[in-house]
Amino acid sequence: MLLNSVKLPYKVVKGSFQYRQTKSARLTNSVMNELYPQLIKSEGITLSKLGRSLKKCFPDNIKLFVCKNRDSDSIAQLNRVFTAQNLIVKQSLELKTNENNRIDFLNIPTLAHEIRHFTDSLFHPKMLAREQILAQKGLDVPKYVNFYENDVYVKETFDGKKDCKRIIKIIKNRTNRILRGLNVQDKIDLLQCIRYNLISERNAYNETSTYAKKIYKKNFPVYEDELNNQNKEFLMNEKIDLYEKMFFSLIKKERGKFSAKLKSKLQTA
Numbered sequence: 001m002l003l004n005s006v007k008l009p010y011k012v013v014k015g016s017f018q019y020r021q022t023k024s025a026r027l028t029n030s031v032m033n034e035l036y037p038q039l040i041k042s043e044g045i046t047l048s049k050l051g052r053s054l055k056k057c058f059p060d061n062i063k064l065f066v067c068k069n070r071d072s073d074s075i076a077q078l079n080r081v082f083t084a085q086n087l088i089v090k091q092s093l094e095l096k097t098n099e100n101n102r103i104d105f106l107n108i109p110t111l112a113h114e115i116r117h118f119t120d121s122l123f124h125p126k127m128l129a130r131e132q133i134l135a136q137k138g139l140d141v142p143k144y145v146n147f148y149e150n151d152v153y154v155k156e157t158f159d160g161k162k163d164c165k166r167i168i169k170i171i172k173n174r175t176n177r178i179l180r181g182l183n184v185q186d187k188i189d190l191l192q193c194i195r196y197n198l199i200s201e202r203n204a205y206n207e208t209s210t211y212a213k214k215i216y217k218k219n220f221p222v223y224e225d226e227l228n229n230q231n232k233e234f235l236m237n238e239k240i241d242l243y244e245k246m247f248f249s250l251i252k253k254e255r256g257k258f259s260a261k262l263k264s265k266l267q268t269a
Helices: 019-041 047-057 105-123 125-137 142-152 160-179 184-217 230-234 236-268
Strands: 064-068 076-082 086-094
Touching: 019 047, 019 105, 019 184, 019 236, 047 086, 064 142, 076 125, 086 105, 086 125, 105 125, 105 184, 125 184, 142 160, 142 184, 160 184, 160 236, 184 230, 184 236, 230 236
Parallel strands: 064 086
Antiparallel strands: 076 086
């Protein structure tokens, strides 16, 4: 069960998947409308001011704090903060600052990306809950984390649909190997967590592109890759489809086993 500090009331988040997608997108847009005028100014703003501005955009119970990103491999990241009991208690938005120790217009697409991850965690609570489950089961270990980061969430080099299918087949085979030895529920949890992460990345890259194009049209410089269709480069749709099929195939197989076992018991009763 998620703590109140990282979730919205059920009455706010209930509805179809697409409805929650729409709510998440709207909240991201609302937050960016608050931040955009501050960031488009050349001098930018401090991380503390960003934190205060973000606090106004979310209910008081929601805990999100802003800090400097110390990871040399990324410009920004959204991290979960766990208690000793592996409950997610809050989230941290970590950003690299410029030479003046501020964030400015160059951060707008990146910030939109991370904010969408955050709003997705609020309106798709199953995403956050699944991560918490993996932590509680001890499945958030390098073996599975590195598999996702090095084999799944990577840009692909491909030439046409045939080559694309070949890559997806390789990822499927690697996934089946990494799942070996796990019980059915653990396999389900991992498959769903990977799928949820990819869905949120697809959402976030859409936001990146939207805001990169917006400031580029105003003649502000942007990072070149932010103008590209990064979802296509990552084969996001194809990977999400793969993990959805793998998940439902596993569920169907288990239901078939249960049905056969039940039928056998009834025949011998």
